[in-house]
Every structure is written in structure tokens, then in C-alpha cells.
Amino acid sequence: MPEPYDVPVTSQPRRARRTVAPAARGQVRTPEVSVLPASAAWRPGRPAGDRKFVDVGTLDLDGGGELPGVRMAYETWGTLNARGDNAVLVLHALTGDSHVVGEAGPAHPTPGWWPAMVGPGRPIDTNRYFVVAPNVLGGCQGSTGPASPAPDGAPWGSRFPALTVRDQVEAEIRLADAIGVTQWALVIGASMGGHRVLEWAVTAPDRVRGLAAIATAAQTSGDQIAWAHAQLGAIRADPAFRGGDYYDAPDGEGPTAGLAIARQIAHTTYRSARELDTRFGRIPQRAENPLDGSGRYAVQSYLDHHGSKLARRFDAGSYVALTQSMITHDIGRDRGGVETALASVTARALVIAVDSDRLFLPAHSARIARGIPDADLHVMHSDYGHDGFLIEFDTLGPIVAAFLGEVAPAVRTS
Ligand SMILES: CC(=O)SCCNC(=O)CCNC(=O)[C@H](O)C(C)(C)COP(=O)(O)OP(=O)(O)OC[C@H]1O[C@@H](n2cnc3c(N)ncnc32)[C@H](O)[C@@H]1OP(=O)(O)O
Numbered sequence: 179m180p181e182p183y184d185v186p187v188t189s190q191p192r193r194a195r196r197t198v199a200p201a202a203r204g205q206v207r208t209p210e211v212s213v214l215p216a217s218a219a220w221r222p223g224r225p226a227g228d229r230k231f232v233d234v235g236t237l238d239l240d241g242g243g244e245l246p247g248v249r250m251a252y253e254t255w256g257t258l259n260a261r262g263d264n265a266v267l268v269l270h271a272l273t274g275d276s277h278v279v280g281e282a283g284p285a286h287p288t289p290g291w292w293p294a295m296v297g298p299g300r301p302i303d304t305n306r307y308f309v310v311a312p313n314v315l316g317g318c319q320g321s322t323g324p325a326s327p328a329p330d331g332a333p334w335g336s337r338f339p340a341l342t343v344r345d346q347v348e349a350e351i352r353l354a355d356a357i358g359v360t361q362w363a364l365v366i367g368a369s370m371g372g373h374r375v376l377e378w379a380v381t382a383p384d385r386v387r388g389l390a391a392i393a394t395a396a397q398t399s400g401d402q403i404a405w406a407h408a409q410l411g412a413i414r415a416d417p418a419f420r421g422g423d424y425y426d427a428p429d430g431e432g433p434t435a436g437l438a439i440a441r442q443i444a445h446t447t448y449r450s451a452r453e454l455d456t457r458f459g460r461i462p463q464r465a466e467n468p469l470d471g472s473g474r475y476a477v478q479s480y481l482d483h484h485g486s487k488l489a490r491r492f493d494a495g496s497y498v499a500l501t502q503s504m505i506t507h508d509i510g511r512d513r514g515g516v517e518t519a520l521a522s523v524t525a526r527a528l529v530i531a532v533d534s535d536r537l538f539l540p541a542h543s544a545r546i547a548r549g550i551p552d553a554d555l556h557v558m559h560s561d562y563g564h565d566g567f568l569i570e571f572d573t574l575g576p577i578v579a580a581f582l583g584e585v586a587p588a589v590r591t592s
């Protein structure tokens with residue numbers, strides 16, 4: 179249980195806590211519509227930009243059936259050395275993509291999501307390491323997903339098969355084969371990315387020297403499935419979802435309303451109750467009057483903003499496919515249970531929890547760390563909940579850098 183705390187009646191200033199700060203962070207903004215016009219939604223066919231692509235063939239799926247013509251999009255930084263022992267695999271969370279660092283642009287709806295973690299001189303130092311970041315299978319930023327063309331040339335839509343984390347990792351293994359990485363010095367990821375980190379370490383132990391599993395779990399809990407269920411319901415209840423077959427809708431309309439609501443539900447779980455209470459409290463959004471029913475509180479406006487922002491950049495079909503893969507995640511399925519599967523991991527393991535995470539609980543991380551032989555567990559302090567892994571770079575960076583120095587101490591780039 180979280181510690182009890184006093185709920186203030188006014189909003190309080192937030193402490194500065196990150197090295198890369200958007201200009202308007204933390205400010206209460208003017209009202210905006212909660213749901214964007216459909217035409218603003220993400221559409222397939224964005225320019226490729228600095229992404230690379232590799233075709234990995236047909237996957238025999240974990241849940242039955244197959245997925246033909248699988249394409250994986252990825253980005254790389256740094257150089258693979260002659261010994262091939264300096265490769266780091268970075269695996270993104272639910273709405274991330276291959277764009278770990280770098281500006282937004284025609285090929286990238288958002289700037290990099292881990293800017294202070296990866297780059298020259300950064301904790302994952304691209305002067306020393308060859309960093310690879312794929313877009314997850316089922317995603318919407320270049321890898322095969324529901325918006326991709328099926329063999330008949332039409333979007334997969336509702337025909338897109340159910341994927342599991344194991345399918346996603348199988349596609350990533352084939353990507354590694356294609357680019358010549360036989361063993362990763364480190365496989366690192368948080369949240370849904372952490373699911374794949376663990377799956378890599380169990381499926382392909384000889385290919386993972388070190389792993390860092392951040393704010394994640396070995397199997398998805400009932401509580402997590404419940405939150406995900408409501409998000410799936412919000413998307414499916416949007417008439418514009420059309421059962422998943424909206425890509426060629428004559429009016430060009432997509433389920434942006436449902437996706438925005440799904441994000442609002444999710445985003446609430448990504449932040450701590452303490453933060454929402456101390457940061458927003460009961461403050462009305464600027465010039466709005468919640469009392470007469472016409473206006474919102476600032477926290478409502480904040481959620482509206484995050485909902486509409488995601489609906490502008492992400493595909494609802496991918497959101498459904500990836501959420502489904504998350505709710506079936508269980509590292510122990512058909513392997514004798516979670517503890518047996520974790521005990522089979524041979525990689526050096528770093529497990530990091532966020533103390534205020536109410537979705538991926540520190541107890542979930544503790545279970546991973548107990549199960550993997552000789553794993554290190556860090557419980558990172560943050561006021562911001564699950565999203566702490568996207569914010570607390572000053573804490574996270576040194577932990578990851580030290581661990582990387584341990585598992586890959588003397589890498590050379592030539
Ligand atoms: C691996 C991956 O997970 S990749 C995916 C990561 N990226 C995302 O999830 C994108 C969504 N963004 C976020 O979740 C967060 O912004 C984070 C985690 C990236 C960073 O968190 P923080 O720095 O604490 O940002 P915060 O949650 O305060 O959001 C700031 C935004 O809310 C807006 N905002 C703040 N208060 C209000 C309000 N009262 N009304 C409307 N908007 C508001 C800010 O203007 C700002 O807008 P902008 O992002 O469009 O510039």
C-alpha cells in the first residue's frame with residue numbers, strides 16, 4: 179500500500195528534475211478540445227526518415243496461425259565493433275517507437291523518448307556502444323502492424339492476428355540475425371519494453387549478456403489487465419473503430435475519440451495519485467468553471483491534452499494489438515511458472531522499480547529480482563509514478579551507466 183499523504187487544497191510548484199525540458203512543461207494551458215478531428219489522426223505511409231527496414235519473413239505465431247511478410251523498422255546509433263560485443267538493444271514501451279533520440283520530423287511524430295539516456299557521453303554511450311532500437315511488431319511506426327498491407331494489399335485491420343510478447347521477440351531475434359548481432363551486451367527496456375527484455379533473456383539466453391528490466395513485471399497482473407480492459411473498451415466502443423476496419427473508411431474517420439479516452443485512462447495510471455493531487459489538486463483550468471458544469475478542473479484539461487496528443491500520433495489498431503500482447507504476457511507460461519522461467523536466466527540482471535509506480539508495482543520488480551540468479555534491484559524514488567522512467571534521468575542514468583560498465587567493461591568500437 180502507498181504511504182498516506184496529506185492532500186493540499188492548492189496546486190504546488192514542481193521541482194525541476196530533468197536535463198531535457200520542454201518549454202511549457204508543467205504549465206496550465208488554455209482549454210482545448212479533448213478529441214481531435216479524424217483527419218489529424220496518424221496514417222500509415224509516413225516518410226521513412228532515418229529509420230531502416232528489414233524483412234524477416236513469415237512468423238508462426240505463439241497463439242496459432244501465421245503472420246506473413248513481416249517487416250521490422252529500426253534505428254541505430256554508434257558502430258558495431260569487430261568483436262561484435264558492444265551491441266545494446268533498447269526496447270520501447272507501449273506508445274514509443276524506434277526514435278529513442280533525435281528531433282521530431284516528417285518520419286517521427288515525436289522527438290526521441292529517452293534523450294538523456296542514449297548518445298555520445300550519455301549513460302548508453304554511442305561512442306562506445308552500437309545501439310539498436312526496433313519499433314515493436316504490431317506497432318505503427320514502420321514495423322508490421324494492423325495498418326500494414328496484408329498479402330491482398332488491403333490493410334490488415336480486423337484480420338491482424340493476435341500477437342504475444344514471444345512473437346514480438348521472435349521478430350526482434352530475426353532482426354538481430356539480419357543485422358549481424360549475435361549477442362547483446364545489454365537488452366534494456368521499461369514497461370512493455372521490459373516484457374520483451376525478460377522474454378529475450380528466457381528465449382535466447384546465449385544472446386543476452388546483460389539485461390535491464392525497468393518498471394515492468396514477469397507476468398501481467400489482474401489489476402493491469404483490468405486497466406487495459408477499460409482502454410480496449412473505449413476504443414472498440416468508438417463507432418469509428420468499425421471493428422478494426424477503419425483504415426479505408428470512406429470518410430477517412432478513425433477512432434480518435436476512443437483512443438484519446440484510452441490514453442486518459444492509461445495516463446492516469448502512469449502518474450502517481452500524489453502527483454495529481456499535489457500538482458493539480460482541485461484547481462480549475464484557467465478561466466473555466468467546473469461548478470456550473472461548463473468547465474473543467476486543471477487535471478481534466480491535462481488528461482484531455484495527453485489524450486488528444488496521442489490520438490494525433492498513434493494508431494488505434496496498434497494500440498489494441500499491443501495492449502492485447504501486454505495482457506497475455508507471462509514469462510512462466512508453458513515453462514513451469516514464473517519462478518522457473520526466471521531461474522533459467524543466465525544474463526547479469528539489473529531490475530529497477532519506481533517507488534511511486536501504481537501500475538507496475540515495486541513488488542513486481544522485486545519478484546523479478548528474486549527470481550533471476552544474482553540480480554541487482556534498485557528502487558528509484560520518483561514523485562511521478564510509472565512515467566518516472568521517462569523523467570528521472572538524473573537517477574536512472576548513473577544506475578544504467580554503472581551496470582553497462584560492468585557487463586561490457588572494455589568494449590572497443592574497432
Ligand atoms: C518508451 C516510451 O514510453 S515512449 C512514449 C513516451 N512518450 C509519451 O508517453 C508521450 C506522452 N508524454 C508523457 O507521457 C509525458 O509528457 C512524459 C512522461 C514524456 C514526460 O512527463 P512530464 O515531463 O512530467 O510531462 P507532463 O506529464 O507534465 O506533460 C506535459 C504536457 O502537459 C501539458 N499540460 C500541463 N498541464 C496542463 C493542463 N492543465 N491542461 C492542458 N495541458 C497541460 C503541458 O503543456 C505539456 O504539453 P506538451 O507535452 O504538449 O508540451
Ligand SMILES: N[C@@H](CCO)C(=O)O
Nearest residue numbers: 271272273274369448
Ligand atoms: N508513457 C509510456 C507509458 C507506458 O509505459 C508510454 O506511453 O509508452
